[in-house]
Amino acid sequence: MNEQARRRPSKTYRRPKKDPVRILAFEALRAVDERAAYANLVLPPLLKKAREAGDFDNRDAALATELVYGTLRRQGTYDAIISACIDRPLRQVDPPVLDVLALGAHQLLGTRIPTHAAVSASVELARVVLGDGRAKFVNAVLRKISKDDLDAWVERVAPPYDEDAEDHLAVVHSHPRWIVSALWDALGGGRAGIEDLLEADNERPEVTLVARPGRVSADALLDNLGEESGLPGRWSPYAVRLTEGGEPGAIDAVREGRAGVQDEGSQLVAVALANAPLEGTDNRWLDGCAGPGGKAALLAALAAERGAHLLASEKQPHRARLVERALTGNPGPYQVITADGTRPPWRPGVFDRVLVDVPCTGLGALRRRPEARWRRRPEDLEGFAPLQRSLLREALKAVRVGGVVGYATCSPHLAETRVVVEDVLKGRGGPAAEAEWVDARPLMPGVAALGDGPDVQLWPHVHGTDAMYLALLRRTA
Numbered sequence: 001m002n003e004q005a006r007r008r009p010s011k012t013y014r015r016p017k018k019d020p021v022r023i024l025a026f027e028a029l030r031a032v033d034e035r036a037a038y039a040n041l042v043l044p045p046l047l048k049k050a051r052e053a054g055d056f057d058n059r060d061a062a063l064a065t066e067l068v069y070g071t072l073r074r075q076g077t078y079d080a081i082i083s084a085c086i087d088r089p090l091r092q093v094d095p096p097v098l099d100v101l102a103l104g105a106h107q108l109l110g111t112r113i114p115t116h117a118a119v120s121a122s123v124e125l126a127r128v129v130l131g132d133g134r135a136k137f138v139n140a141v142l143r144k145i146s147k148d149d150l151d152a153w154v155e156r157v158a159p160p161y162d163e164d165a166e167d168h169l170a171v172v173h174s175h176p177r178w179i180v181s182a183l184w185d186a187l188g189g190g191r192a193g194i195e196d197l198l199e200a201d202n203e204r205p206e207v208t209l210v211a212r213p214g215r216v217s218a219d220a221l222l223d224n225l226g227e228e229s230g231l232p233g234r235w236s237p238y239a240v241r242l243t244e245g246g247e248p249g250a251i252d253a254v255r256e257g258r259a260g261v262q263d264e265g266s267q268l269v270a271v272a273l274a275n276a277p278l279e280g281t282d283n284r285w286l287d288g289c290a291g292p293g294g295k296a297a298l299l300a301a302l303a304a305e306r307g308a309h310l311l312a313s314e315k316q317p318h319r320a321r322l323v324e325r326a327l328t329g330n331p332g333p334y335q336v337i338t339a340d341g342t343r344p345p346w347r348p349g350v351f352d353r354v355l356v357d358v359p360c361t362g363l364g365a366l367r368r369r370p371e372a373r374w375r376r377r378p379e380d381l382e383g384f385a386p387l388q389r390s391l392l393r394e395a396l397k398a399v400r401v402g403g404v405v406g407y408a409t410c411s412p413h414l415a416e417t418r419v420v421v422e423d424v425l426k427g428r429g430g431p432a433a434e435a436e437w438v439d440a441r442p443l444m445p446g447v448a449a450l451g452d453g454p455d456v457q458l459w460p461h462v463h464g465t466d467a468m469y470l471a472l473l474r475r476t477a
Contacts, residue, residue, distance in 0.1 A: 034095075076170065367466075
């Protein structure tokens, strides 16, 4: 063998190709896992940076967004499939490797990306972020996954419904078992309803705007957007739905604070409290858990139309600043303070209307924050329980006799909704509250399927909103 042949490598090394879209999606997933961040907070600055660097166009941004949210929504299903393709427990696989595998699984099973492209792009990503050795592992696993479609895999890895209904639904619809059980209890009924709800949690939600009264009307906002960009809300008179691809930050009314991004269920809660019948004065309103400011901004606008004053209170200083920003430019009188609603600085019995949208598990917004389903634990309910009851008790003390309190959560879990209200009214864990239910259903005119009342539970699969809960209570003594 001559000298030149001895020096020639047996195989030429090829530098891995860097794919900006998939690298960004991987970085977002790592931030969600390592920093307990939320994708809706992590992704926008990453996309903005990529656009400014000239790496991304709108199609790239849309693909990156789909990869991140789709992977997070279907994580439970993909984990079950990946587990069936490896010879070790899933917990023994390094989290960055799992993120690459899940991204690859989503491209193979949850998108229209061709099989060869999904596998090769994922292996290239692995070479860039994990190294050649682990890229071979990724390649082997994804090639196994690529042999079947999603339906075939689910049939293989999910237990039969008749043997274990909750575990079947957990795998098929990618929710932790305890959340499936809790949602089923809250919803009631048979299989169809819970499957519709779980599937709705896995759909991309619409972006809904609120036109803030006195600053812009929904009709004017629609006219500005045009028929191709905006649709009327389903239920709220102040709602405008953006069509797919609409960017709220590009809308003048949003930039100027005349409109904001707010789920229609959240709007309905604020409007119902504002329209609850009262006798006597209607001058002083309180939002006792005001951050980040969406409901407070709508309440402030509605109060201003009647010459009423809104006090918006928020315990966390950084969230109080968000409330201040949301209320800036409101035409009527308002005040934002940093205060703890369980140890309030205001005198008892001075408000006509009070809203407490209490801290909760957020199980009603899993379609917007899909990673929350994997982060929450059943024991979290015990942590929120004393705070929720304390906030409601103090809200009932803050309102005058004859005034109305709205207790709201973005969770349908019974332990955070009706059970809390009944405990406070019946004096479980404290003195019984002297208050009576107000039927909230007539205060949401036109909204279908509101149940038996007097409280209201909204549902993503029924109303197209987050699963907001509202109980209205009138102080009687």
